[in-house]
Amino acid sequence: MSGSSRRLFLSRDALAFAALAVAFVAASSIGAFLFVDDRVERILSQRQAAIVDSELKLLQLVDREEGRPGLIRSIARRVAVPNDDFAIQALIDRNGRYLAGDVDWPSDLIVDGAWRPIDTYARKGVPVLGFGRAVTLPDGAKVLVGRDQSAQHSVQSALAGAILTALAVLLAVALGLGIFLNRLVLGRIDTISTTARRIIGGNLHERIPGRGQDSEFDRLTGVLNSMLDRNEQHIEQMRLVTDAIAHDLRGPLQHIRADLERASLAEDKVPREEAMARAVGEIDEALATFNALLDIARAEAGIGQEAFDRVDLASVVEDVVELFEPIAEEKHQTLSAQVMSMEVRGQGTLLRQAFGNLIHNAIKFSPEGAAIVARLDARGGRARMILEDNGAGIPEAERETALQPFGRLTRDRPTDGKGLGLALVAACAKLHGGRFLLEDAGPGLRAILELPRN
Secondary structure: OOHHHHHHHOOHHHHHHHHHHHHHHHHHHHHHHHHHHHHHHHHHHHHHHHHHHHHHHHHHHHHHHHHHHHHHHHHHHHHOOOOOOOEEEEEEOOOOOEEEEOEOOOOOOOOOOOOEEEEEEEOOOOEEEEEEEEEEOOOOOEEEEEEEOHHHHHHHHHHHHHHHHHHHHHHHHHHHHHHHHHHHHHHHHHHHHHHHHHHHOOOOOOOOOOOOOOOHHHHHHHHHHHHHHHHHHHHHHHHHHHHHHHHHHHHHHHHHHHHHHHHHHOOOHHHHHHHHHHHHHHHHHHHHHHHHHHHHHHHHOOOOHHHOEEEEHHHHHHHHHHHHHHHHHHOOOEEEEEOOOOEEEEOHHHHHHHHHHHHHHHHHHOOOOOEEEEEEEEEOOEEEEEEEEOOOOOOHHHHHHHOOOOOOOHHHOOOOOOOOHHHHHHHHHHHOOOEEEEEEOOOOEEEEEEEEOO
16 A cells, blocks of 8 residues: 555544544434334333233123132133233232232232332243232232233343444444545545645646546536636736736837936937937836736726726717827828617726727728728627728737737737737726627728627
């Protein structure tokens, strides 16, 4: 047996749980046995009392109608009945002389007709223990009728022994089953713990192995592995963003440093002011990048849903289109809006910023004379904010890259920008419980921001 198996077999928690299960089974079994034994004894006692009462009344009736000889004959016949070792009957006259019966008259018996314990001997010298009633007849004679419970006590003792033996076997089985089940459970827990330690050690690709049994543990394993997949994606995305930040901000920071050095060394006012102005511009650009990343991170984390309110999407689209119309006109592009009345729950400011990013990208990457159309429609219970252009579009193989922070296409790298616009739109869609789609407009690109209408 390996060290791990011994550890599982001797686990304090496993043994404690097994002991608790055994104690529960033992207490339940003993309680059930005592209850059944008490009920059986009550039923037997009631039945025997009824038999004794009937026999006593019969003997009193015989004594009245047939006299003493008839009573003696009746008792003799009763005690002579085969296979009835439980009957107790005895008759003595007023002077205590024994007349009939199968037991000696108990010397300490109180003759009052009440249900009394009987401790005496059979006529053959065998001890007799039981219960019965004794009454005095009209002429002073006394008659005793009862039932011998010696055999019943023997049967109850044998039954108790059998039950205790069965209980011991049951407890042993329960103990073994408890240890087995706990070893099984602890084995699965040990597998989860081992996988967790490997992940903590840096192996993010580790996953908890399942057994394909559709058990509770397999379902838990599936949920935990899904969580680990999601965490790995977030960590990988964080790593990519961190690398991109380091790469994209290294240049601006170096420029800021160089401009500040030039400003500090410049003797003339004009060169110094020009250097300071360039440094301020670089700082503003870096701050804008950080603010965009912060907006994306907040939206990805679901921060801001508590501030949701009713938002008129038609107003959002019209306001953003009106804001960017002058910029489109500078490139001789047409920017138009086709809206309909529609409301959703969300953040109006973030939705304006997201749709503004779409229009800004469309203007920036579409050629002069391009037509850009902003539309609103509804499909499948969702509101759709659509922006369509007839520019170069985005190849399908690169669309997923375009949605990542700093995910710029190879053809767009010579142009200004950090590649954060579409990433913010995707994060906005996630925050609102919707989705962001990029489709081929043939030619051009169709960007769709779907939002639930709730």
